[in-house]
Amino acid sequence: MAEPALQPTPGRRFAVRRIPGFATIAAVSFVLLYAPIATLVAYAFNAGDSIALWEGFSLRWFAVAWGNELVQEATVRSLVVAASASAVATAVATMAALGTTRTAPFPGGMLIYALINQPLMVPEIVTAVALLIVFAMVKIATGYSGLGYLIAAHAAFCVPFAYLPIRARLEGMDLSYETAAADLYATPWQTFRRITLPLMSPGIVAGSMLAFVISLDDVVITEFVKSAGQDTLPTYMLGQLRRAVTPEVNAISTALLAVTVLLLSAFFVLNRQRR
């Protein structure tokens, strides 16, 4: 067959790819996606107290949020939990990926896969309730009520998010490098450290970033598992949303949004450079 026609055939004034109305709906969708966020960001700069009545431009709510001790603590706690959970989840997922990819099917393989990806299938509220019950028993039995529960819970549900990118990367990797290393008398451990791991690293980085963001974002499980004074940023905001809604929440949201956009931009730029 002739080369694929990417331009309209001569004589045909007809855009093959265009479907009438679709561009409009797409435009509407984008507007719909961004209008609420735009409003939210706009009101973060509201000089007044209300989140509905515009009273002039001001940065005061950012100052309020910055100076708010509860917000500071919640932010630090969120970051600590996310970093720890991401580290644990990534480490554990890397090993699991190594054990379940590029290997012939083995008994229990499907079971392992299902168990690892279970958090993706089970609704969060169910896990939250289950953890509430179990951790309550453990708290009473051991008397420990620190961040450990939160980190464990977060690490668990972050595992599939770390696992899938690593597995994808591993599956796409060429075995020839490792075979070559073996041919050159490298021990399995040396091969792993010097060849496999570095080759895997984009997947590991992607997996850990994903796990970090997912942990940072979590509301339901944290809300149920946390003890006294253990608010993370999302649970703090949830509390504020249910009671005293001031533009402070807008300011915090805007700051979080800025961080997300920065991270995502970095991710996109890095990805492009790789090509």
Added chain:
Amino acid sequence: MSRRLTGALSALAMLVFAGTAAAEGELNIYNWGNYTNPDLIKKFEETYKVKVTITDYDSNSTALTKVKAGGHGFDIVVPSANYVPIFVNEGLLLESRPDQMSNFKNVDPTWVDVPWDPGRKYTAPWQWGTTGIAVNTDAYSGDPNTSAIFMDPPAELVGKVNVVPEMNDVIGLAIMYVGGKPCTADKDVLRKVRDQLMAAKPKWQSMDYGMTEKMSNGDVMASVNWNGSTFRVRAKNPKVVYGYPKEGYVVWMDSVAVLKDAKNVENAKLFQNFIMDPENAALISAFARYANGIKGSEKFMPEDMKTAPEIVVPEQFKAAGTFLPTCPKEARDLYTAIWTELRK
């Protein structure tokens, strides 16, 4: 790379455990939402070098459930009067003897020997107030002094009434509306209460708390609400008035108690003593806009509280106020059953 990784991991571990290691002085308060003056907390923190955290709840039953479940980590809880005996009977409170503390002499005699805590062995007074109806006169210009606003909403308010999820207040108001006596276990009366509530529910807008903000913002036009909260709403939105239901309204008091499995008992006791000081009690009232039970605090209270109709009950409504006692178990079980049916 492995060395850097280990370094990073150990730094992280230290951060994590430093955060959870018991701080030198700590106090974890479990209180109603939007009810604690941040200035009061700051003063307490500076006076005693204690770090305070506040977690909030929206109803007595939420607090009871969470505390009973265990492993909560709180030191202080602030239940309403009729819940204190329940907490005591479940073995959840510590007998911290506020009556033996140095500031106890400041407690107003009316609130010293109360039926729910005779001699004040467990609790120190926090604030007291009434439960009535808050109405935005822009939406409804009729008489706000009736429970019919939520039991049988007038046409203008259908779909615009909120009912706070506090079981005892709502059931108390409902019982008095149908003509029963508080704490009744009379099944005929209660059946009427249940039927009327269920019939009214579709006409409600929501069953949420946080009315202080929501009515100020105009998200809600009418609600069962507490007097102090309505006072704060009126300060932001002058169109809102507070109604005292003529069929009968609820008078309540919240008190501060120390939990039996508290980890910071000494700090908790310091806090109980702290709030019985007139100046500090005035701080509490100034924020949430309720009266407190400490004599001598009047001179520190803000001016507008001395004449506001939310605080000083108008003569014609005084008789309709009833202090909710702790009801017998049979009645309580029925109320709980009605409430869970209503809540779904």
Added chain:
Amino acid sequence: MAGAPAPGRSGEAAARAARIRRNWLLAAPALLLLLLAASGPLLVVVVYSVLEPAEYSGVVWELSGEGWFRVLFHRDIFDETVGLADAHLTIFWRSASISLLTTIITLLLGFPTAYFIATRPPRQRTLWLFLVTIPFWTNLLIRTFAIMEVVRNQGILNSWAMAAGIIETPIQILYTDTAVLIGMVYVYLPLMVLPLYAAMERLDFRLVEAAYDLYASRWRVLTRVIVPLVKPGIVAGSILVFIPSLGAYVTPRVLGGGKNMMISNLIELQFGEGRNWPLGAALSMTLLAFVMLALLFYVRNMSRLERRG
């Protein structure tokens, strides 16, 4: 890790056994973590669903069918008659219908959007994808809050409608089912667009051209050529939206005002004022069962599609 298998029959079997052992060992930490903090606790929930509720919270360790009974049935407080638990059924129905509506609306909005992005010049596509991804990565609470600000009585929708003279007093949208639906569509739209885009990117437009060459109308090309070709994307997107919608918690809680509950909120209630942990446990298992059913449906559909294509 590449290790050469030892030659010979018994060597192969030993190598295979060693490989299986190694795989299990590597997967062990992940399995342990998940068993302790995800799967294991689910078993506890199953156990709790057949116990008796304690007075204020927790359970009494005595077997009881009350939890499961109350999922569907209801015993009147005063005259002990047994009937269907209307309130629960309403909530199940609300969850299912809102989830279904969300899926349909996001499909209607997302299909053209994904198609639009897929038909941009390749260099532009990254930018468009970036624009779709930002809302996707934004914190769920922030997104729900943003919708709250739009639909409330003094939010944009009402203010503009009043300014334009369409209405005189604000329409109450917040704290209704409509607000929850709007919130859900907003939150899940990116989740529908991305898998659809993935399928459309691989669409071979020569087939589309061929259809036009055969004098097909645009509508026919759309329905008979494009849609069937991207069906896996449609199914994937629908599942990715429907299942999380069923279990949604934050959106109905913030936008529903405590009255328009979905299943998650009903479950939460049992652990708070509802004071019925066994019922909460039973409801959790019911939700899980629904989700598993939906997943099963998806898996069977996908394998059928794969077999055909």
